[in-house]
Amino acid sequence: MTQSERIAPSATVPARRFDAAGILPWAVFALLAAVPLIAPHFGLEYYVGFVRHMLIVAIAATSLNVILGYGGMVALGHAGFVGVGAYAAVALVEAGVGSAWLAWGGALAAGAVFAALTGAVSLRTRGVYFLMITLAFAQMLYYLAVSLRTYGGDDGYGLYTPLSLGWLDGVHGDVFYWVVLALAALVFALASRLAVSRFGHALMGIRDNETRMAALGYPVYRIKLAAFTGAGALAGLAGGLLASHNAFVSPSLMHWTESATLLVMVVLGGRGRRWGAPLGVAIWYTLAEVLKINTEYWHWPLGLMLLLVVFLAPRGVAALFERRRGEG
Amino acid sequence: MDAIFIFEQLLNGLGYGLMLFLLAAGLTLVFGIMDTMNLAHGSLYMAGAYIAAKVHEASGSFVGAVAVAIALTVLVAAVVEVLVIRRLYARDHLAQVLATFGLILIADDAVRAIWGPSPILAPTPAALAGPVQLLPELPYPAYRLVLLGAGLAVAVGLYVLVNHTRTGMLVRAGASNRVMAEYMGVRVGRVFSFVFALGAALAALAGALMGPIGAVQIGMGEAILIPALVVIVIGGIGSVRGAFVAALLVGLVDTAGRAFLPPALRAVLPPSLAADLGPALAGIAMYVLMAAVLAFKPAGLFPARA
Known part of the structure; x- marks a missing residue:
């Protein structure tokens, strides 16, 4: 098809940068995989859980990066999808499900369904109205969760027995960490693949000029809805994983500041960039952790950093690296 | 549930709506004129509440405390x-969300550093502490009546300012078509600075007045910001009249939902389900209202832009 032929050359990575760009994800993956093996030797067991948390948030942030960065949809309700996933997992556990895979699958499906339903309505609006509608849906979920006493209401719901990972149970104490890492890597690979796929190019085309893409015959609304639903599914999965990670779920997962924080991390890292979401999550969480250890006033330096990013690096931290590499 | 209770709740809803209007008026003008989304507007509300509570406690004068709160908040703003x-101004909404979210983080820590992390108590002015006998069977807190009066007075004042003064004309011109207003010689930047200060003053006033009947704590700005945003979206971004109507609507719907929905549901549903569903629906009501309005009027009730 001529369409894909025309897109293909620009989609492939230039040959001389291929090696570094190709090896980097594997190097990061290997480093992260080694964390549970290395950390105990330095008395840093706590940081295995810390990195696991970051990896889960990175899944949610990557899914947001797909609609925000590639799709140009500024949604302020992404924490709602995470919350739907978390509560779906809790509902399955409450119903007697003991398998983690089933609970997470349920979380993924719930995120997808909720995103498809709300997306069908939200995507008819533009700009600030889209932002407000997505926010409104997340707020509705928040109040729903606050009043659902079956699942703990405002106090939250504790998952007292860990979910079973099937035959992986008992292989190693940190097997849950590696499962999360594998899923995060899979999501990262999926998002990277998406960026160079026809669907991804269509999505970016819609971001840049919706009218032109519609005139070219692309089903604009359906493409946006598909991306929105996919992002909701992945965020739901992150919610399910988060429920397992914390062994606890509460409505505060869905507070609007959580949605804002996800948005902030993606923009901080670099929206629409391959490494944007994981980089943003890593910077945000590491900085917050370091600040929390040293001072009780750990919010304002993050706030200051946001202002600096907005004024000095509006395209995100990942873009800074790209420029430097381009010059060098 | 009798007529007196309903009347009392409607008055409460009106009071809440008027306070929302004070916040939304500034927000909608800032948004309407410069297309700038300011999430930190709630932080100005928080600043007003804290300063008023502390000055009131120290000096004993409530009116003086409100005045000081407004003056200091405007200065900070x-x-x-x-x-x-x-x-x-020239940046996209995403950059504005990011930067003003950063301001929220800074403001919350500033308040924590100055006044400590725990909520503080904002005293009700002694002269207004008692109830007023509105109707033979309806005692109503005098302070809430003052709140209603102040809110209405500010609404009238804003109406006169926006619709019947030269400054207001410039503000409206900026809101309906900024570029055209600039071509006609309006210094929109200067108008905007004035509007931003005015919005800060109104937010501080709302914070100072709400202090004694709400919780003065870190995060209060984030909690009230979302209803205020809902108000300006329902009313139509940039329209003060729209913000007024929408604020009263949201205030009434929210208060009525919380007061009337749980008992009404208890009458028709099993108690346990009603106890779950009542508060949920009450919390959601405002957002359903927004979705319904946007479904029929995508630019809000009173679109400011031609």
């Missing part, structure tokens, strides 16, 4: 406008 907000 002016500095923030020059340093940050002014540089955000």
Whole structure:
């Protein structure tokens, strides 16, 4: 098809940068995989859980990066999808499900369904109205969760027995960490693949000029809805994983500041960039952790950093690296 | 549930709506004129509440405390406008969300550093502490009546300012078509600075007045910001009249939902389900209202832009 032929050359990575760009994800993956093996030797067991948390948030942030960065949809309700996933997992556990895979699958499906339903309505609006509608849906979920006493209401719901990972149970104490890492890597690979796929190019085309893409015959609304639903599914999965990670779920997962924080991390890292979401999550969480250890006033330096990013690096931290590499 | 209870709740809803209007008026003008989304508007509300509570406690004068709160908050807002907000006009909404979210984080820590992390108690002025016998069977807190009066007075004042003064004309011109207003010689930047300061003053006033009947704590700005945003979206971004109507609507719907929905549901549903569903629906009501309005009028009830 001529369409894909025309897109293909620009989609492939230039040959001389291929090696570094190709090896980097594997190097990061290997480093992260080694964390549970290395950390105990330095008395840093706590940081295995810390990195696991970051990896889960990175899944949610990557899914947001797909609609925000590639799709140009500024949604302020992404924490709602995470919350739907978390509560779906809790509902399955409450119903007697003991398998983690089933609970997470349920979380993924719930995120997808909720995103498809709300997306069908939200995507008819533009700009600030889209932002407000997505926010409104997340707020509705928040109040729903606050009043659902079956699942703990405002106090939250504790998952007292860990979910079973099937035959992986008992292989190693940190097997849950590696499962999360594998899923995060899979999501990262999926998002990277998406960026160079026809669907991804269509999505970016819609971001840049919706009218032109519609005139070219692309089903604009359906493409946006598909991306929105996919992002909701992945965020739901992150919610399910988060429920397992914390062994606890509460409505505060869905507070609007959580949605804002996800948005902030993606923009901080670099929206629409391959490494944007994981980089943003890593910077945000590491900085917050370091600040929390040293001072009780750990919010304002993050706030200051946001202002600096907005004024000095509006395209995100990942873009800074790209420029430097381009010059060098 | 009798007529007296309903009347009392409607008055409460009206009071809440008027306070929302004070916040939304500034927000909608800032949004309407410069297309700038300011999430930190709630932080100005928080500043007003804290300063008023502390000055009131120290001096004993409530009116003086409110005046000091407004003056100091406007001062802070002016500095923030020059340093940050002014540089955000030309940027997209995402950058504005990011930067003003950063301001929220800074403001919350500033309050924590100055007044400590725990909520503080804002005293009700002694002269207004008692109830007033509105109707033979309806005692109503005098302070809430003052709140209603103050809210209405400000609404009238804003109406006169926006619709019947030269400054107001410039503000409306900026809101309906900024570029055209600039071509006609309006210094929109200067108008905006004035509007931003005015919005800060109204937010501080709302915070100072709400202090004694709400919780003065860190995060209060984030909690009230979302209803205020819902109000300006329902009313139509940039329209003060729209903000007024929408604020009263949201205030009434929210208060009525919380007061009437749980008992009404208990009458028709099993108690346990009603106890779950009542508060949920009450919390959601405002957002359903927004979705319904946007479904029929995508630009809000009173679109400001031609």
